[in-house]
Amino acid sequence: QGVVTQEPSLTVSPGGTVTLTCGSSTGPVTSTHYPYWFQQKPGQAPRTLIYDTSDRQSWAPARFSGSLLGGKATLTLSGAQPEDEADYYCLLSYPAVRLVVFGGGTKLTVL
């Protein structure tokens, strides 16, 4: 089973760009990990932002995008808005061992 790593916290200026990363202790993250990204705001249930590496949910603004880069899954926010301040979690699947693991989450501050 892998340990999934994320930056504990990041800060971005309004209108700025930030990239969140999601790594796996077992090796490079690939499309076969089916990376997901979730957004959670205080007191609310999570919402799915990105699934299967780069497919954006219908509700998610186009300023969010997902990809693979440098052996990690990435979530890029281009043109940050105050309402994007939230916790972001990645999720990786390990089909060979029938496990799914969340990362520890990144607290994103827009300031």
Place this chain on the structure above:
Amino acid sequence: EVQLVESGGGLVKPGGSLRLSCVASGFSFTNAWMSWVRQAPGKGLEWVGRIKNKREGGRIDYAAPVKGRFIISRDDSQNTLYLQMNSLKTEDTAVYYCAHFYYGMDVWGQGTTVNVSS
């Protein structure tokens, strides 16, 4: 309206049992892969387990901390997902969410709180 509604949370002593339910509406529950996710107070999300649809074999997978203690099941005739939690530990204290986020879906319940304490 597409929604999931959990129930069954509460206060239970260590070693006790509890069964959570999650009723689905507004989407094809029969075809859904359903998941349980929990969040301890002030902590991040933790995957608990998942049950696939019967058409794809109905396989059930569990996270290591709950394997052998928790049982996930589904009743497609009632559009209901269950989580039977046995031998509960204080570290199982969390908000438990049911969710359907596979195949491009994004449906989460409001969460139900489980408090394991003596």
